Amino acid sequence: MKAMTLHPGGVPGEHFAAQGAGLSIAIRRKAWGVRTVLAGLRLDVADGEFVCVVGPSGCGKSTLLNLLGGLDRDFDGEIARGTGALGVLFQNPRLMPWLTVLDNVRLVLPADADGGHARELLAAMGLGDALAHFPRQLSGGMQRRVALARAFAVRPRLLLLDEPFVSLDAPVAARLRALLLERWRDTRPTVLFVTHDLTEALECADRVVFLGGQPARIVHELRIAEPRPRPEAAVATLRSRLFEAHPELLAGRTGAGARGEE
C-alpha cells in the first residue's frame, strides 16, 4: 500500500506526531524497481533546526531529498511538514540560461511580488552589479550564489540542500557556506542539508544524521551544541572525537550499539 501525507500544518502520521512547523519523515520503503533504496527511515526535525544528512555516495541521500521536495511521490510512508514555502538548492545551480540573474530569482516569487526583496538578497550575496547578467556570464561560484538567493527568495520555512557546494574550490565553498549560515540565522528556516562531506556537516549542523546500509537507514546521530561559526580547530576536534568512537562511520557502517538514540 502506498500512502503519503504532505499536509501543510503537519497532520500527524501513523507512527509519530509532527510538532509545529518542523518536519516529520517516516519512510517505510522507497524502491527503484526491485532495489530497495530506503527502508524504515524515521526522522523528526524541529522547527528551525539545521540538520545535515551524511552518507556515502549513492546511498539514497538525493532520493530522500526528492521525496521531501515532492518531486517523487512514489514511495510507501509519510512525510509531514509545516506550512510555509519550500526552498531548494540543487547540486548544480540549475539556473535558467535565458533569464537574467534578477529574473532567475524573480521566477520563483509570486507574480505580484516586486523585485525589491530579490534585489536585496542578490546584493547581500555580492551580486548587486550582476543583476542584468545571464548565467553563462557568471563564474561557477557566482551561479551558486544566485541559486542560493533563489532558494531564500521564497522566504522558505523548509530549505532542502543537495550537496550544493560540491565540485567547488575549498575557499569558494567556504564562502558560500558562510553566506548560507548568515542567511539562515536571519530567518531560521528548518534545514535539511545532504552532503558526503563530514567537515561541512560538522561546521554547519545542529544535528548530523548518518545514513548507511542497504537499503539506507539512519545508523547514527550526533547533536552539536557549539555555536556557529565554528573555527576550524573545533570542527577538527569534533571530527576526531567522532572517528574514535565510530571508526567506520563514513562507510555507512557502525559497530553494534552505535545506533545513536535508539
Added chain:
Amino acid sequence: MPMPERWLRPLSLLTLVAAWQALAWGVASPLLPAPGQVAARAAELATSGELAHHLGITLARVAASFVLALGVGAALGMALGASRRLDRFFDAWLVLGLNIPALVTVILCYVWLGLNELAAVTAVALNKIPLVVATVREGARAVDRELLAVADAFRLPPGRRLRRVYLPQLYPYLFAAARTGLSLIWKIVLVVELLGRSSGVGFQLNLLFQFFDIAGILAWTLAFAAVVLAVEALALRPLERRLLGWRG
C-alpha cells in the same frame, strides 16, 4: 584596399541584375525580358492595385496555413517528444507524412473538401505539419528535466512553468520550424492557388503562363519574393534576437 563587408550583399545583387541585363541583350527574345521591363511591369501592377489585391490574398493564405501548421505541429511535436509510447506509435505516421508529395495532398484536399479556402489552407498546412512535428519533437526530447524539476520544487504555477522554463528550451527549434516553414509554405501556396483558386499570385501566374507573358511572371515572382524577405527580416529575425538573445 579590401572592400567593407557590408557592401558585398548590394554588390552581389547588382552583379546578378547586370548579368541578367547582359543575357537579355544577347538573347534578344520576348521570352527573356530585361530587368527594366520587369520592373516597369511590376510598377504597372502596383499602381493598378492588382498587385496589392492578389498579393494580399496569397499572404492571408500563407499566414493562415503558417499559424495552423505551427500550432498543430508544435503541439504534436511536444507530445511526441514527451512520451516514448506516443512517439513509438506515431513515428511511422510521421515518416509517411514527411514523404507524401505535396501535389498529392493538394489534389486530395480539393477532391475531398471541395475547391474552397478551407481545402487550400488545409492542404498547405498538411504539407508542413510533419516537418514541424519532427523539428519540435527533437527539441522536446532534449528538454532539460533538471530545470523542470526546479519549477516543480518551487511550485511554479503551470502557466509560468510553461512560459519561462519549458518553452524557452524549445524556442530554437520553433524558430527553425518557422524558418523552414515559411519558405516551404510560400512555395506550396502558389501550387495550391494554381490548381484550384481563382485569386492570388498562383492564379495570376497560371493566367500569365497561358499567354507566355514572362515579364508578368517575373514581376509577380519578384514582388512576392520581396515580401517574404521583408517578413523574414522585419518580423522573424527581430523576434529571434529578442527571444534567443541570451545565447550571445
